[in-house]
Amino acid sequence: MTAQLGLGTYRCLDVAEAALMAASRGADWVDTAPNYAGGQAETALAVTLAAYPDLCVSTKVGFVPASAMHIGVRAGALSAADAERGHCLTPGYISWQLARSRLTLGRVPDLVFVHNPEHACPDAEITGRLYNAFLTLEEACSQQIISAYGVATWRGFSNGLFDVPALLELAAKAGGPKHHLRAIQLPVSLVHLASVAQALDGRGPLADALAAGLEVFASAPLHGGAIPGMVTPELSELINPGNTPTEAALAVVASAPGVKRVLLSTGNPEHWMWAAEAVGRPSLSPDALRRVVDVLGT
Incomplete structure (x- = not known):
């Protein structure tokens, strides 16, 4: 498959342990956010990032960690209302959070x-x-505070709030033809199959990202660990004969057109190796993916 397995830290019980485990087993990417692990995920990653300089890391801006609410207000980066809301994308907050993330990581x-x-x-x-x-992030790129940016969404694409062409247009408006929009992140799984079905028809966020050269990060590939228990032996055999439910579910995500990285949250070495092996196998054919979509719907 063309996709690679990356560590997602949203559901990791021990981020530091999970990162060391994944990095020591060949992971090339870890994804995090300032609000993960009770606001301590970035801090927990610092040791692993120092020990593995080739390990890439992505973080996020938007949600306000509870531990940073009062600090941000006192610093003038957050209004009291935004702090209470727990989410903010004002230029001042983005710049403040980027500086904190860089220092913490x-x-x-x-x-x-x-x-x-x-x-x-x-x-x-x-x-x-x-x-x-995007304007704020382009400025951060020009100052080498960050290298590139993207959009991570749970329902923005599925609800039609925006699409990849619209994001590219905004990035070009903010940063010109050499803008730094590089990736999108969205849920792709047996529960979230709509984007896969669209991509098989050459449309939707996965197909649009592939055409534009954007990297696609597939989040929640096992839907918080719920999917293996939902996959029957018959469905697993339909997807890929001989696979376990987990392997079959990951195979669908990793085979989806355009998906570059599959983000799995786990600190279990055995689970990681099983997942890496499943993602590393040859991709399922478009016909096989269509059969899955036909059986499960979108």
Whole structure:
């Protein structure tokens, strides 16, 4: 398969342990956010990032860690209302959070995602919110505070709030033809199959990202660990004969057109190796993916 397995830290019980485990077993990417692990995920990653300088890291801006609420207000980076809301994408907060993330991680992040820009945002204001965020991130790129940016969303694409062409247009408006928009992140799984079905028809966020050269990070590939228990032996055999339910579920995600990285949250070495082996196998054919979509729907 063309996709690679990366560590997602959203559901990791011990981020430091999970990162060392994954890095020592060949992981090339770890994805995090300032609000993960009770606001301590970036701190927990610093030791592993120092020990494995080739390990890439992506973080996010948007959600406000509870531990940073009062600090941000005192620093003038957050209004009291935004702190209470727990999410903010104002230029001042983004710049402040980027500086904190760089200091905490101990390096320039390889990628910074705008985290769920749709959160508590009226539909009519989403374009302006994204554009202003992109302006701030382009400035951070020009100052080498970050290397590149992207958009991580749970429902922005599925709800039609924005699409990849719209994001590219905003990035070009904010940063010109050499803008630094490089990736998108969205849920792709047997529960979230719509983007896979669209990609098989050459449309939707996965196909659009592939055409534009954007990297696609597939989040929640096992839907918080729920999917293996939902996959029957018959479905597993339909997807890929001889696979376990977990392997079959990951095979669908890793085979989806355009998916570059599959983000798995685990600190279990055996689970990681099983997943890495499943993702590393030859891709399922488009016909096999269509059969899955036909059986499960979108």
